[in-house]
Amino acid sequence: MHREIVGFHQDDDGHWVADLECGHTRHVRHDPPWQEREWVVTPEGRAEWIGKSFECLKCGEDKD
Numbered sequence: 001m002h003r004e005i006v007g008f009h010q011d012d013d014g015h016w017v018a019d020l021e022c023g024h025t026r027h028v029r030h031d032p033p034w035q036e037r038e039w040v041v042t043p044e045g046r047a048e049w050i051g052k053s054f055e056c057l058k059c060g061e062d063k064d
Contacts, residue, residue: 001060002053008046016040024058
């Protein structure tokens with residue numbers, strides 16, 4: 001399920017995490033060759049993603 005990004009924070013290891021509108025979070029690390037997400041390493045890049053949708057893996061698991 002796609003949810004809007006409402007903010008970002010860093011985890012204990014310094015990796016960037018998207019805060020989603022549903023209250024869940026999603027790692028958005030740029031750690032090649034695993035993921036190519038250069039936008040995450042700058043404040044301007046992250047700001048451009050506020051309000052855009054991103055896949056929430058936890059909401060997809062919830063089948064209440």
